[in-house]
Amino acid sequence: MPALLDVDHPTGWLPPHAMFAAPQPQATPAPAAPPRLLWLVDARAAPWAQLIGEAAPPGQGCSAVVALACEGERGRSRREHLQTLTRAYDALADGSGAPVWLIASGYGAYLGTLLSQRRTIERMLLCAPAVYADAGWDLPWMVLDAAHAAHPSQAERAANDNMAFVAAGQYLGQVSVLVSPLADDDPPQAEDRHGLQVDYFYAFDRARERHLELPQRAAASAAEALRQQVARWLWARPAQA
DSSP states (O other): OOOEEOTTSTTOEEOGGGGGOOOOOOOOOOOOOOOEEEEEEOTTOOOHHHHHHHHSOTTOOOEEEEETTSTTGGGSBHHHHHHHHHHHHHHHHTTOOOOEEEEEETHHHHHHHHHHHHSOOSEEEEESOOOOOSSOTTSBHHHHHHHHHHOGGGSOOSTTTOHHHHHHHHOOSEEEEEOOOOOTTOOHHHHHHHHHHHHHHHHOTTOSEEEEEOOOTTSSSHHHHHHHHHHHHHHSOOOOO
16 A cells, blocks of 8 residues: 655655544633622612622622722712722732623712723623713712712713713623613602613613613512512623624
């Protein structure tokens, strides 16, 4: 039986038994790392510690909770809080390459959107996000919150005039915005907050996937409605890029 020509090395020859060589095993790709959850909790949030335990699927990656409602936090500025969140993100990601998901409400949702400009966040669930005017960046949160509660419509809505809307317009991941429900007897401030939250959703015009969510009114309480929403979001299969 003539020897076989090695087409990759024309000057060399392969012995006859080379044609019966066993195939080399294919390397098995490593499983994708589970996502890591960053929870930003403000004063109006439901019991998040319980939510984490009940809503997260088995095998979920580790979590970090930044409690903005702790004593002393309301006296800090947005600049200081954003620095705290950046450090929390870095400690959670830890250079692992695992995707980071963010869940936040109110003021935390606002800060989380700003954080998405500085760090990569694959998915975000923003519950009733607050919107603050850019002025007074270094004022304490309690001062900003009091002004926002009284006149939420004074927050600039134009995409080029508000840092949160600019950050939302630059976000390329997946985002769900859970807006506050409106009742017939709600004051004008509640209508303003609802309108801002809807505007907030539409600011994510470059997101790979976005959803505007309404709470389930069948739930017995706001906390239960939020728990159900978080559970659905965590268990949902994200769309691929």
